[in-house]
Amino acid sequence: MKIVIAALAFASAVPALAADPIVDAPAGKVSGTSDAGLRVFKGIPYAMPPVGAKRWTAPVAQPRWTGTHRATDFGPACVQPQAPNATVYSGVPMPVSEDCLTLNIWTPAKAKNAPVMVWIHGGALVTGSSREPMYDGRKLAARGIVVVSINYRLGVLGWLAHPWLSGETPRRVSGNYGLLDQIAALRWVRDNIAAFGGNAGNVTIAGESAGGLSTLYLMTTPAAHGLFARVIAQSAYMISMPELRKAAFGMPAWESGGALLTTALKTPDLAGLRAMDAQTLTDTAAKLGFAPFGVVDGAVLPQQMVDAFDQRRQAPVPVLAGFNQGEIRSLRMLSPKPPADAATYATEIRARYRDLADPFLQQYPAATYRESILATTRDALYGWTAERLVRKQVELGKPAYLYMFDHGYPAMDEADLHAFHASELPYVFGTLAATPPRWPKIPDTAAERTLSAAMLDYWTSFVRDGRPVATGSAAWPAYETKRSYMHFAAVPEAGRDLLPGMFALNEQVMCRRRATGTIGWNWNVGLAAPVMPPAVAACE
Structure with missing residues (x-):
């Protein structure tokens, strides 16, 4: 996908058209557009542009602007690597810029004190944007909630740690600049959303993939506590994290990794690094293998996510969490290459997993080793995380709801992509x-529209009051002690004990690896797993 680089020029002094809705928020006056009973505002800046000397600094709140800001067009995406290889996720070319800290709002025309959903896009903390058509918030907002979608810094510009910095x-x-952006956006929502008809005390953060990961970061950073009342985590992953100044769980000290990167870039100092062209820097860092992660720094992210949840230091809020049956069908690079036969598979597993x-x-x-390989990586990343999250919130006495999306349709299944990663998104957003051009085309049938309507209902009702309810569809029981969940296949159907044995096995693997201090828990599973550490009392 060719990405067009463009700067964003905020037309704050351009007069609004007579029919445009105008909001006078604490941030300044904003004009948007009207759309079938909704007001829509696009490309609103929530922080100052992090460019030049502000590159790799915490976001700074935007002062109140003068005049009326025309919020009728999406802001550019944050700078991200150009993607020559087409995938099912590849979209149309979009403008990118370092000046990208913007958000979008869809709100019912007569909204007052309405519940709010803040959407955080996915993309491995490397790609993505709030402007993607699949994230259009109209159908959700039409059900009576205010929808906000945000951009945040990506890749090396959003997640670099370095002694200089x-x-x-x-x-x-x-490090963690992209996370600081998300916190800044939530603070903007807290301070401004009432002017758009939203209730700042009833905010749900929601995201998928890296957006789901971000919701976990936000649950564990003290800086975000109090800024949201509920969480929706779709295909999140509670994997091991790098630490700032020490090697841990198979990863180097993150500052040291940043120093190695700048050596490879041949930049002598921080001024030189900040002077580099943003796109060149991003592309080069990606080619050199830079992978963005939230880093345990003792400040923004005080500890490993699993530790925060085990010690009950996460945000004590209701959650809705789940994953997709075919997560890895579109992400096969995350799973090891299948062996020649089943016997070889079994031999390798016994050598690696021991007891x-x-x-x-x-x-x-x-x-069924080929399917088993896909399921192994799916569960280690997404299935275990979803169930761990709901279990931990139940331990806090908070409502928690689990799901698995297992829906297929002809074009998807013919491409061997049944319920692939992110395939629930068009149903959630309506x-x-x-969908992107290479996405298997969803048939325009009553069955697909009915499933989408049900998911829209479940999601918006959870945002509204913490209980997922859909008119005319199955009741969604809370997880609680019965381990209940919702199965989204042809139609929603409630069940109990999702994938028996899955959680216990993956929790044991994580626990033993964590006890070593040197082995991470992520996609290094199955045929890619290191030899299993011995049992320890702490994991029994």
Whole structure:
């Protein structure tokens, strides 16, 4: 996908058209557009542009602007690598810029004190944008909620840690700039959303993939606590995290990794790094293998996510969480190459998993080893995370709802992409006809529209009052002690005990690896797993 680079010029002094809705918010006057009973505002800046000397600094609140800001067009996406290889996720070319910290709002025309959903896009913290057509918030807002979608810094511009950068800050930390952007956007919502008809005390943060990961970061950073009342985490992953100044769980100290990157870039100092062209820097860093992660810095992210949840330090809020049956069908680069035959698979698993080999092979059998490989990575990243999240919130006495999306249709299944990663999104947003060009085309049938309507109902009702309810569809029981969940296949259907044995096995693997301090838990599973550490009392 060719990405067009463009700067954003805020037309704050351009007069609004007579029919445009105008809001006078604390941030300034904003004019938008009207759309079938909704007011829509696009490309509103929530922080100052992080460019030049402000690159790799915490976002700074935008002062109140003068005149009326025309919020009729999406802002550019944040700078991200150009993508020559077409995938199912590749969209149309979009403008990108470092001046990208904007948000969009869809609100019912007569909204007052309405519940709010803040959407955080996915893309591995590398790609994506709030302007993607599949994230259009009209159908959700038409059900009576205010929808906000945000941009945040990506890749090396959003997640670089480096001694040079740490030395500039009072707490001597760096990295996590994209997360700081998300927190700044939530603060903007807190301070301004009432002017758009929203209730700042009834905000749900929601995201998918890296957006789901971001909701977990926000649950564990003290800086975000109090800024949201509920969480929707779709295909999130509670994997091991790098730490700022020490090697941990198979990853180097993140400052050291940043220093290696700048050496490879041949930049002598921070001024030179900040002077580099943003697109060139982003593309080069990606080619050199830079992978963005939230970093445990003792400040923004005080500890590993699993530790925060185990110690009950996460935000004590209701959650709705789940994953897709075919997550890895579109992400096969995350799973190891299948072996020649089932016998080789079983032999490898026994060598790697040792005393856990029998429960592993029961869960992921050799007889169907190709499917087992996909399921192994799916569960280690997404299935285990979703169930762990709801379990931990239940321990806090908070309502928690679990789901698995297992829906297919002809074009999807013919492409061997049944319920692939992110395939629930057009159903959640009601954007069945707005998928990317290479996405398997969703048929325009009553069955697909009915499923989407049900998911729109469940999601908006959870945003409204913390209970997912859909008119004319199955009741969604809370997870609680019965381990209930919702199965989205042809129609929503409630069930109990999702994938028996899955959670216990993956929790044991994580626990043993965490006890070593040197082995991470992510996609290094199955045929890619290191030899299993021995059992320890802390994991029993």
